[in-house]
Amino acid sequence: MTENLIANLEKLLALHHQLYKVAFQKTDLLKKNDIEALKETLNYEQKFVQAINQMEAERIELTSKFLGRTDELTLTACIEKADTSNKEKLQNIYDEFKKVMDDLKNINNLNKQLTQQALQLVSITINTMMPQEGDHNYQKPDNKNGQTKRRSIFDSKA
Numbered sequence: 001m002t003e004n005l006i007a008n009l010e011k012l013l014a015l016h017h018q019l020y021k022v023a024f025q026k027t028d029l030l031k032k033n034d035i036e037a038l039k040e041t042l043n044y045e046q047k048f049v050q051a052i053n054q055m056e057a058e059r060i061e062l063t064s065k066f067l068g069r070t071d072e073l074t075l076t077a078c079i080e081k082a083d084t085s086n087k088e089k090l091q092n093i094y095d096e097f098k099k100v101m102d103d104l105k106n107i108n109n110l111n112k113q114l115t116q117q118a119l120q121l122v123s124i125t126i127n128t129m130m131p132q133e134g135d136h137n138y139q140k141p142d143n144k145n146g147q148t149k150r151r152s153i154f155d156s157k158a
Contacts, residue, residue, distance in 0.1 A: 002086045005062045005078065009093045012055045016100045019048045023107045030114040 022045045029038040063073040067081060075097065079090045 001062070001066055002082060005059070005066050006086065006089055006093070008055060008059050008062055009075070009090075009097075012052065012059060013093060013096055013100065015048055015052050015055060016097070016104065019045065019052065020100055020104050020107065022048060023104060023111060026111050027107060027114065030111060030118065033118070 022041060026038065026041050026045070029041060060073055063078060064070050067073060067077055075090065075094045079087055079094060082090050
C-alpha cells in the first residue's frame with residue numbers, strides 16, 4: 001500500500017514540476033506580450049491542472065487507506081506512520097513538494113504582477129486615446145437625465 005502511495009506522490013510531484021515549467025513559459029510570454037501563444041499556454045496549463053486534480057483525488061483515497069482515517073490526510077501524517085524504509089522516501093518527496101510549491105507560488109505572483117502591469121498599460125493607453133469631457137459646473141437645462149454624451153475615439157461630422 002505504501003508503494004502505491006509513494007508512486008502516486010511521485011507522479012503528482014512530476015506534474016507539479018511540469019506545471020512550474022509552464023508557468024515559467026507564461027512569464028516569458030507575458031514579457032514578450034505574445035497573446036496568442038499565451039492563450040495556447042493557458043489551455044495547456046489547464047490540462048496539467050486537471051491531471052493534478054485527478055491525481056490528488058487518488059492521493060486522498062490512498063492516504064485515507066494508509067492512515068486508516070478520513071481526516072488530516074497530510075504527507076506529514078504519512079511520514080509519521082511509515083516504517084523506516086519508506087519514511088526517508090516520503091520525507092524526500094515532502095521536501096521536494098515544499099520546494100516546487102514555493103517556486104510555483106513565486107512564479108505565479110510574478111505572472112500576476114506582469115498581468116496587472118499589462119492591464120494598467122492598456123487602461124492608460126485607452127484613457128489617452130479617448131477624449132475626456134471636461135467637468136462643467138453648468139449643464140444645459142434640456143439635459144434632464146444628467147447623462148452626458150460619451151465621445152468616441154474618432155470625432156466625425158457629416
